Amino acid sequence: MMLSGTDLACVRAGLPIFRDVSFAIDAGQALLVTGPNGSGKTTLLRLIAGLIRPTRGQVTLAGLDPEASIGEEAHYLAHQDALKPSLTVAENLGFWSRFMGPPASPETALAAVRLDTLAGLPAAYLSAGQRRRLSLARLLAVYRPIWLLDEPTATLDADGQASLAQIMRDHLASGGIIVAATHGPLGIDGARELRLSGGQPGCAAGPAPSPGTRGEEWGEGDASSGRSSLAADRITAQPNSSPQAAKHATVLKSLAAIFVRDVTIALRVGGGALMGVLFFLAVVTLIPFALGPDLALLRRVGPAVLWLGALLASLLALDRLFATDQDDGSLDLIVAGGPPLELAVGAKAAAHWLTTGLPLVVASPLFGVLLNLEPKSIGATVLTLLVGTPALTLIGLIGAALAVALRRGGILLPVLVLPLTIPVLIFGVAAANAALDGPVRFATPFAILCALTLISLVIGPFAAAATLRHTE
Amino acid sequence: MIVQKRPMALIDLANPSRFLALVGRALPWLALATAIAFAIGIVLVLMAPDDYQQGATVKIMFVHVPAAWLASLIWVVMSIAALGTLVWRHPLADVAAKTAASIGAAFTFLCLFAGSMWGRPMWGTYWVWDARLTSVLVMFLMYLGLIALWQTVEDPTRAGRAAAILTLVGAINLPIIKFSVDWWNTLHQGTSVFRLDGPSIHPTILAPLLVMALAFTLLFVTLHLAAMRNEILRRRVRTLRLLQAHGA
Numbered sequence: 001m002m003l004s005g006t007d008l009a010c011v012r013a014g015l016p017i018f019r020d021v022s023f024a025i026d027a028g029q030a031l032l033v034t035g036p037n038g039s040g041k042t043t044l045l046r047l048i049a050g051l052i053r054p055t056r057g058q059v060t061l062a063g064l065d066p067e068a069s070i071g072e073e074a075h076y077l078a079h080q081d082a083l084k085p086s087l088t089v090a091e092n093l094g095f096w097s098r099f100m101g102p103p104a105s106p107e108t109a110l111a112a113v114r115l116d117t118l119a120g121l122p123a124a125y126l127s128a129g130q131r132r133r134l135s136l137a138r139l140l141a142v143y144r145p146i147w148l149l150d151e152p153t154a155t156l157d158a159d160g161q162a163s164l165a166q167i168m169r170d171h172l173a174s175g176g177i178i179v180a181a182t183h184g185p186l187g188i189d190g191a192r193e194l195r196l197s198g199g200q201p202g203c204a205a206g207p208a209p210s211p212g213t214r215g216e217e218w219g220e221g222d223a224s225s226g227r228s229s230l231a232a233d234r235i236t237a238q239p240n241s242s243p244q245a246a247k248h249a250t251v252l253k254s255l256a257a258i259f260v261r262d263v264t265i266a267l268r269v270g271g272g273a274l275m276g277v278l279f280f281l282a283v284v285t286l287i288p289f290a291l292g293p294d295l296a297l298l299r300r301v302g303p304a305v306l307w308l309g310a311l312l313a314s315l316l317a318l319d320r321l322f323a324t325d326q327d328d329g330s331l332d333l334i335v336a337g338g339p340p341l342e343l344a345v346g347a348k349a350a351a352h353w354l355t356t357g358l359p360l361v362v363a364s365p366l367f368g369v370l371l372n373l374e375p376k377s378i379g380a381t382v383l384t385l386l387v388g389t390p391a392l393t394l395i396g397l398i399g400a401a402l403a404v405a406l407r408r409g410g411i412l413l414p415v416l417v418l419p420l421t422i423p424v425l426i427f428g429v430a431a432a433n434a435a436l437d438g439p440v441r442f443a444t445p446f447a448i449l450c451a452l453t454l455i456s457l458v459i460g461p462f463a464a465a466a467t468l469r470h471t472e
Numbered sequence: 473m474i475v476q477k478r479p480m481a482l483i484d485l486a487n488p489s490r491f492l493a494l495v496g497r498a499l500p501w502l503a504l505a506t507a508i509a510f511a512i513g514i515v516l517v518l519m520a521p522d523d524y525q526q527g528a529t530v531k532i533m534f535v536h537v538p539a540a541w542l543a544s545l546i547w548v549v550m551s552i553a554a555l556g557t558l559v560w561r562h563p564l565a566d567v568a569a570k571t572a573a574s575i576g577a578a579f580t581f582l583c584l585f586a587g588s589m590w591g592r593p594m595w596g597t598y599w600v601w602d603a604r605l606t607s608v609l610v611m612f613l614m615y616l617g618l619i620a621l622w623q624t625v626e627d628p629t630r631a632g633r634a635a636a637i638l639t640l641v642g643a644i645n646l647p648i649i650k651f652s653v654d655w656w657n658t659l660h661q662g663t664s665v666f667r668l669d670g671p672s673i674h675p676t677i678l679a680p681l682l683v684m685a686l687a688f689t690l691l692f693v694t695l696h697l698a699a700m701r702n703e704i705l706r707r708r709v710r711t712l713r714l715l716q717a718h719g720a
Binding site: 101117118269379 | 561586596597598599600601602606609615616617620623624625626653656657711714717718
């Protein structure tokens with residue numbers, strides 16, 4: 001196994017972060033990336049993880065499954081801890097072990113970072129150092145040969161740093177690779193050093209700077225050649241009867257993990273699963289104040305009011321669909337090393353619809369009574385909402401991804417998404433009205449509504465995944 | 473624990489342990505009093521004459537009106553508790569406010585539900601946008617908003633301040649909302665103005681109504697004290713778990 005980068009250059013926002021960076025790390029070796037603040041250490045790690053594309057050059061991994069990306073073979077430990085405060089310590093680690101593939105033993109990993117006694121506590125109760133140790137447990141719970149560690153000792157106390165050093169030495173001894181961005185010694189003997197010497201904003205204009213103008217210094221240590229065959233054992237321990245089927249099973253497990261996690265978070269304190277219903281009720285209550293308490297009028301506009309209310313309420317919760325994952329760093333891990341991003345995004349959308357869309361559908365008959373709708377009309381509206389709200393979620397998925405990519409949440413999202421939802425609104429309301437006294441049959445607009453939902457099922461996850469991949 | 477600077481009457485209750493002991497002693501008696509009040513109230517309600525127009529459905533009023541009365545009363549209780557949180561920093565104030573909110577929402581919902589059950593035979597529909605019903609619906613929304621606020625923030629002391637401010641703003645706004653809704657409804661006089669109460673209440677109706685109001689109030693006090701006890705215990709569990717995390 002050999003991880004190498006050749007002639008890497010990275011330009012961000014028109015400024016060269018670094019250029020002419022080359023390295024080659026063999027199994028059992030560690031590479032320490034050092035340099036002043038802003039010299040591109042984090043960028044280099046993200047680049048290796050596949051989260052950023054290099055402007056020039058490439059990173060290659062030889063000697064492993066050729067179909068797997070580096071991200072799928074690597075653990076990326078970022079500054080953010082990728083922990084959900086409302087989940088317990090065990091749930092947080094359990095999610096990442098299930099998500100990242102063949103689950104090893106989360107319990108042993110927790111014990112190794114001395115958090116086993118706190119397994120049942122919400123992660124919100126942990127101190128910064130404890131959270132760091134919990135993220136480190138991820139590296140132990142699931143075996144991945146390459147570790148990309150960004151300032152791994154940050155917030156750790158002396159004991160924590162010592163046990164981290166031991167964990168890293170064990171990983172190297174088992175034939176793993178470590179690339180660590182650091183300011184201080186990590187306690188690994190014989191690690192090589194790659195020193196990044198800082199950006200030079202002055203030469204931003206040059207599109208392809210000539211090589212050699214700014215060489216990288218290499219601190220050559222003696223490469224540790226002692227490596228056991230432990231890593232190879234673990235990799236071949238996979239059932240190799242049908243690798244394709246095993247891979248599918250792994251992907252399904254990852255998707256199920258995302259789905260279960262998102263539903264759990266939505267139902268916990270601060271998840272806000274029923275906030276949309278409350279907003280829906282508020283919108284429905286406001287309408288008669290604007291139109292007057294005229295029951296005949298309300299009955300006529302009722303389906304439209306319910307649809308508008310559901311539409312606005314489903315927009316409300318979209319803001320947090322990706323934003324929280326981005327803030328705590330989970331999104332990077334989901335993008336870098338898991339199942340195909342389209343499917344992961346789809347799983348998130350399904351969980352989101354179940355916790356925000358479905359409650360709207362369930363609540364709508366009651367709100368229909370408030371608007372004096374006839375039972376038949378209520379039934380038709382509920383049916384159209386049941387079919388139509390998934391489309392709203394899936395279209396909103398694109399907006400949520402864009403908002404995350406542009407680092408602008410809040411008001412931008414509705415502005416982006418609302419125009420896209422117009423067709424769904426048209427045919428949803430048309431079908432609901434047609435059920436009662438429409439000039440057309442219920443089936444016609446309803447069939448188009450179903451088609452719109454199916455189309456957005458295709459477009460939504462793909463567009464959202466494409467957006468998330470190009471966030472950098 | 474916050475140290476009180478001025479001596480005050482409620483100082484004895486400021487100690488949650490003493491409060492818990494007191495609640496433990498008082499709760500059985502309160503529950504008994506509630507049960508007796510309800511027993512008398514229900515007998516009186518059954519003996520009360522049916523309305524010559526509305527028939528037996530008028531008896532729904534004996535649930536509806538006390539629930540509506542409690543919906544307002546509980547907001548007053550929460551407003552006092554909010555003052556306790558913001559002004560006196562009474563440690564039990566936000567416990568009282570938090571637990572009252574969900575009970576208040578439940579009574580408000582009961583009021584709306586009973587009104588709508590009464591409306592079905594009377595108006596031919598479950599819901600009309602009558603001024604009183606609509607005001608109660610807006611109040612229900614505000615209760616739910618308050619509960620949502622409590623549910624959003626994990627740290628109860630931080631949520632307490634925000635909820636206290638919202639409660640007081642609500643206390644100022646509820647009469648304004650009530651006035652606006654009345655004005656809005658009379659503006660649309662032509663459509664559907666129904667009144668739940670008649671022009672005057674006959675004594676045969678008034679007596680059971682008052683007893684039921686008393687029974688409902690006792691029920692609220694009982695539920696509220698029990699809920700406060702649970703909340704105090706819940707917060708102790710949370711503190712213990714936090715200590716466990718920091719001790720490890």
